[in-house]
Amino acid sequence: MILALLTLSFTPYFAPPQSPAPAGPPRVAKVLQIGIDGVRPDALLAAKTPNIDLLIERGVFTAEARTTSITSSGPAWTSILTGARMSLHNVTDNSFKGSRVAVWDTWLGQLETRRPDSFTAAVSQWGPIHEQLTTGCVDFSAGVGTAAEVTASAKELFASQEHDVTALFLHYDDVDHAGHAFGYSVEVPEYIAAIEAVDLEIGLLLDALKARENSAHEDWLILIGTDHGGKNKGHGEDIPACRTVFMLASADNMPTFSWRPAPEVIDFSSLALNHLGLNGPTVVQTRQQEWWEQRHEMLNHRAAEGTAKVAFFGDSITHGWENAGKEIWKDVYAPLGAANFGISGDCTEHVLWRMRHGNLKNMRPDVCVVMIGTNNAHRDTPEEIAKGVESVVAELLFTLPETEVLLLAIFPRGPDTEDLLRIVNRKVNEQLSPWAASRDQVHFLNLNPLFLTEEGTLSANIMPDLLHPNAEGYRIWAEGMESALAELLED
Numbered sequence: 001m002i003l004a005l006l007t008l009s010f011t012p013y014f015a016p017p018q019s020p021a022p023a024g025p026p027r028v029a030k031v032l033q034i035g036i037d038g039v040r041p042d043a044l045l046a047a048k049t050p051n052i053d054l055l056i057e058r059g060v061f062t063a064e065a066r067t068t069s070i071t072s073s074g075p076a077w078t079s080i081l082t083g084a085r086m087s088l089h090n091v092t093d094n095s096f097k098g099s100r101v102a103v104w105d106t107w108l109g110q111l112e113t114r115r116p117d118s119f120t121a122a123v124s125q126w127g128p129i130h131e132q133l134t135t136g137c138v139d140f141s142a143g144v145g146t147a148a149e150v151t152a153s154a155k156e157l158f159a160s161q162e163h164d165v166t167a168l169f170l171h172y173d174d175v176d177h178a179g180h181a182f183g184y185s186v187e188v189p190e191y192i193a194a195i196e197a198v199d200l201e202i203g204l205l206l207d208a209l210k211a212r213e214n215s216a217h218e219d220w221l222i223l224i225g226t227d228h229g230g231k232n233k234g235h236g237e238d239i240p241a242c243r244t245v246f247m248l249a250s251a252d253n254m255p256t257f258s259w260r261p262a263p264e265v266i267d268f269s270s271l272a273l274n275h276l277g278l279n280g281p282t283v284v285q286t287r288q289q290e291w292w293e294q295r296h297e298m299l300n301h302r303a304a305e306g307t308a309k310v311a312f313f314g315d316s317i318t319h320g321w322e323n324a325g326k327e328i329w330k331d332v333y334a335p336l337g338a339a340n341f342g343i344s345g346d347c348t349e350h351v352l353w354r355m356r357h358g359n360l361k362n363m364r365p366d367v368c369v370v371m372i373g374t375n376n377a378h379r380d381t382p383e384e385i386a387k388g389v390e391s392v393v394a395e396l397l398f399t400l401p402e403t404e405v406l407l408l409a410i411f412p413r414g415p416d417t418e419d420l421l422r423i424v425n426r427k428v429n430e431q432l433s434p435w436a437a438s439r440d441q442v443h444f445l446n447l448n449p450l451f452l453t454e455e456g457t458l459s460a461n462i463m464p465d466l467l468h469p470n471a472e473g474y475r476i477w478a479e480g481m482e483s484a485l486a487e488l489l490e491d
Helices: 002-014 041-046 050-057 073-082 107-114 127-134 147-159 174-182 189-210 267-275 290-305 316-322 326-336 348-359 374-378 382-399 420-437 471-490
Strands: 028-036 059-066 119-124 140-143 165-172 218-225 244-250 310-314 338-342 367-371 404-408 442-445
Touching: 028 189, 028 267, 041 059, 041 189, 041 244, 050 059, 050 189, 050 218, 050 244, 073 107, 073 127, 073 267, 107 119, 107 165, 107 267, 119 127, 119 147, 127 140, 147 165, 147 189, 165 189, 174 189, 218 267, 244 267, 290 338, 290 348, 310 316, 310 326, 310 348, 316 326, 316 338, 316 367, 326 338, 326 471, 348 382, 367 382, 367 471, 374 382, 374 420, 382 404, 382 420, 404 471, 420 442, 442 471
Parallel strands: 028 165, 028 218, 119 140, 119 165, 310 338, 310 367, 367 404, 404 442
Antiparallel strands: 059 244, 218 244
């Protein structure tokens, strides 16, 4: 009876509107992320969850997503909230020893930094999320003992007259407790009952959202996911029972969205930030241009051939090997079985999107040459751009663990050392060099002195627009990279 009442009370909020929405200000984008610890997708589908089912009807759901290879809460929740791979945030267990979360902030923290007037909050039943991930980076962070307290805190935040919530993360832990106590399985009634109990809490949350004074003018994206599954009474292994998870995104505009072919929990962060209208070097994003989409698909076909021994990733400067640099490419790189994965105008976030949507599929190159980031210089700080480049490299090594990466310093641009965008790129390079030195398969190479005079002047005889090399510029690039590339190919 309670389930029926909750379902009926929430249905109007998600049903198609019967009449035009009241006139007023434009709808304001907001995000609610709900984390349910330790839920196996098969158990979720077997349980009676009318409130989650309603969200699925109005959203996009997958029961075949993947969490971190170390299927523990620390690494998984850090990846979910930061959108960064374990090799970047460095959380590999529940101790958080060596954590780089101060650098790789949560998506809520990124929102708070970019829009300080936003009100961000997190309430977690598992203490380390509050202690290690959200305290200090959101306006309100709390650790509580029960699921009821999580819900009660959220309801207070939704009803607050003092603060208008922009983004909220909630964590429920009872399902994982049931798994450890009784077993992670559809055959365990206590485990199923724990999932159904959380669904009741979600029903209360959705009622509270509907009751908000300005709910008709709010555009809520609701994200629900888990950190890991389980086997018997434990988890932690890199096996399907532990690593296969569900992901749900629900909002009015979800019909235009779909999960990528092999979704991962790191996808939540970019989805939240994109909904809020925030882009950036690590906020994975596509480009809505027909020519770009056509080239992306062409590159997917090239990757699927699986024959490339050397792969170049980048923006228009890399793309230019097919234009001003085509004769040198034909003589030097075509015999090596090289492939060009550059697309003009790309920023780091676009290369990340391409890599997660087919540009790495079936590839096994010996070396990947990476130069990306100059297009970010118009918008982002050197620190943000460096993180974007690091994310690109981390994506390569995650998917192609046997590949060596030749990471090139971002090329110089502008007439002289006073050029503002060149200064940004130089600062990015200064951060990338020591980072690469700390990675076994990443080799940083700075070719910039080859393009410049002793005074730091960039000649139009090498880069006519002071950004893109001509044939002579590509010759300098090829000769400057020759010994480093040959050494990596020999190794």
